Amino acid sequence: MPAPKLLLVEDDTALAELVEYRFRGEGYDVRTTDDGDEALLLAAEDAPDLVLLDWMIGGTSGIEVCRRLRRNKETAHVPIIMLTARSDEEDRIRGLEIGADDYVTKPFSPRELIARVSAVLRRVRPALAGETITVGDLSLDPTAHRVARRGTPMKVGPTEFRLLRHFMEHPGRVFSRGQLLDAVWGSGSDIELRTVDVHIRRLRQAIAIPGAADPVRTVRSAGYALEGV
Amino acid sequence: MPAPKLLLVEDDTALAELVEYRFRGEGYDVRTTDDGDEALLLAAEDAPDLVLLDWMIGGTSGIEVCRRLRRNKETAHVPIIMLTARSDEEDRIRGLEIGADDYVTKPFSPRELIARVSAVLRRVRPALAGETITVGDLSLDPTAHRVARRGTPMKVGPTEFRLLRHFMEHPGRVFSRGQLLDAVWGSGSDIELRTVDVHIRRLRQAIAIPGAADPVRTVRSAGYALEGV
DNA sequence: GGGTTTCGTCACAGCACGGTAACAATGGTC
DNA sequence: GACCATTGTTACCGTGCTGTGACGAAACCC
Numbered sequence: 001m002p003a004p005k006l007l008l009v010e011d012d013t014a015l016a017e018l019v020e021y022r023f024r025g026e027g028y029d030v031r032t033t034d035d036g037d038e039a040l041l042l043a044a045e046d047a048p049d050l051v052l053l054d055w056m057i058g059g060t061s062g063i064e065v066c067r068r069l070r071r072n073k074e075t076a077h078v079p080i081i082m083l084t085a086r087s088d089e090e091d092r093i094r095g096l097e098i099g100a101d102d103y104v105t106k107p108f109s110p111r112e113l114i115a116r117v118s119a120v121l122r123r124v125r126p127a128l129a130g131e132t133i134t135v136g137d138l139s140l141d142p143t144a145h146r147v148a149r150r151g152t153p154m155k156v157g158p159t160e161f162r163l164l165r166h167f168m169e170h171p172g173r174v175f176s177r178g179q180l181l182d183a184v185w186g187s188g189s190d191i192e193l194r195t196v197d198v199h200i201r202r203l204r205q206a207i208a209i210p211g212a213a214d215p216v217r218t219v220r221s222a223g224y225a226l227e228g229v
Numbered sequence: 230m231p232a233p234k235l236l237l238v239e240d241d242t243a244l245a246e247l248v249e250y251r252f253r254g255e256g257y258d259v260r261t262t263d264d265g266d267e268a269l270l271l272a273a274e275d276a277p278d279l280v281l282l283d284w285m286i287g288g289t290s291g292i293e294v295c296r297r298l299r300r301n302k303e304t305a306h307v308p309i310i311m312l313t314a315r316s317d318e319e320d321r322i323r324g325l326e327i328g329a330d331d332y333v334t335k336p337f338s339p340r341e342l343i344a345r346v347s348a349v350l351r352r353v354r355p356a357l358a359g360e361t362i363t364v365g366d367l368s369l370d371p372t373a374h375r376v377a378r379r380g381t382p383m384k385v386g387p388t389e390f391r392l393l394r395h396f397m398e399h400p401g402r403v404f405s406r407g408q409l410l411d412a413v414w415g416s417g418s419d420i421e422l423r424t425v426d427v428h429i430r431r432l433r434q435a436i437a438i439p440g441a442a443d444p445v446r447t448v449r450s451a452g453y454a455l456e457g458v
Numbered sequence: 459g460g461g462t463t464t465c466g467t468c469a470c471a472g473c474a475c476g477g478t479a480a481c482a483a484t485g486g487t488c
Numbered sequence: 489g490a491c492c493a494t495t496g497t498t499a500c501c502g503t504g505c506t507g508t509g510a511c512g513a514a515a516c517c518c
Contacts, residue, residue, distance in 0.1 A: 077355075077363070079352060093340055093341055093344045096341075096344040096345060096347075096348045097344055099351075100348065101348055101349075101351075101352050102331065102348070111322055112321060112322050112325075115321075115322045115325040115326055116325060118325075119325045119328075119329070119330055119331070120330075120352070122328075123308065123330060123349075123352055123353055141401075143401075143402045143403065144401045144402060144403060144454060144457065145403045145448045145451050145454070146401075157449075157504085157505065157506090158449055158450040158451065158505075158506095159505080159506075191506095191507070191508095192507070192508065192509090194465090194507095194508080194509090195506085195507055195508070197465065197466070197467090198466090198467085198468095198506085198507075198508085199506085199507095200466090201466065201467070201468095202505095202506095218464095218465070218466090220463095220464065220465075220514095220515070220516085221463085221464070221516090386493080386494065386495090387494075387495095388494080388495075420496070420497095421496070421497060421498090423476090423496095423497080423498085424495085424496055424497070426476065426477070426478090427477095427478085427495090427496075427497085428495090428496095429476095429477095430477070430478070431494095431495095447476070447477090449475070449476075449504080449505080450474085450475070450505085
């Protein structure tokens, strides 16, 4: 899962550094500029996942930047959060109507800003906000029904998918065949225990890549487990 | 374009009536309740497009309602705006982290609330705001009822249009046949599951262009999805 | 090492699932 | 009314998935 890319447009250097520092700490990839035109260039050449935009930056107004981001096809749907010292309702509404996705008034705490950013990202790109489960080099998206290893998508059958999901929801934990039957096949299923072995093999086969270790661990006389982090 | 459906959960009757009145005026379809459990029922039986949720309603807390909305698969992705008298940063962050999409403190002006609602909706379901959605090389204009692929217009039947629109509002996500029937045909429809297959085929046919991959993905034993970004 | 238990692997039969075409019913248009 | 577009249903077919038993390999115990 690539780090979400933020573009911070802010001319208060001290504030910009603080925000940048905090977001870096949260695993974001942050670029900063204090100039509206430069912001548009940066956004156009490598579209960020979200823009933090000061209401008023030296030269052009933040509003104008917002409008022009929306006009450009490449950046039209990038979510924007406006930062501002003003708390007039009039301005707030104007910002939202122009196309900002959220509006945070200064002074704000970094924690709140982080919470808002991740709330917005969760909506826009679920894959960026931890909707996907990641264990080691494996990632699984339950809603898209997708599995990838080291970024490359893997073809996984239905039962193997459910099996893997169960493992990834409890990484490192050992499950007996009976427990796996209950969890993956349903508690009422009347299926041979050994059948689990076969699906374990199919799962191993499905997520195998040459030169990489098998993440499924066999625990003799106990069951199977997914290699933890 | 159907009216966006709001669910308002608020126990201050006077405020509830005011909000309801204003949103009706904006063309929204509003249902109101003052009870957390009833809210969950209403949301489950006919998923709204957005929930306005009071922080503290008689009996259960709004937070609990929020959490349970998120837990239910049907309502997990419905955006939520919390309304609250508190303005503690701690609470605000907590609400956002729990899964609310936005947070408005009382007293608020109806205008601002409307602006925030439409900002969230624009982000989550652009089609509701009458905006053109773009996913991959597909674009869909909800007001003009037009679909284009790589710029060239495509002829798409009514049902296929609604189907495609639903897919494009949730790109990448897998929907079971039952879910598609609820979302596209209406929750009360009594239609064979396999009928969905036929319309999927018709949709595929309608948006097919030679030399391009089929954007509709079949997920065996799970449903269908539109190839995400 | 011999015996026993546990696991890995394979091939196969059965069938569940999705793709497709054909058809009847409906409703709108001229 | 005749025509056309659209819709929902069904039946058939092929493919891929699933569960099982059998056999050999490996690990464990003495």
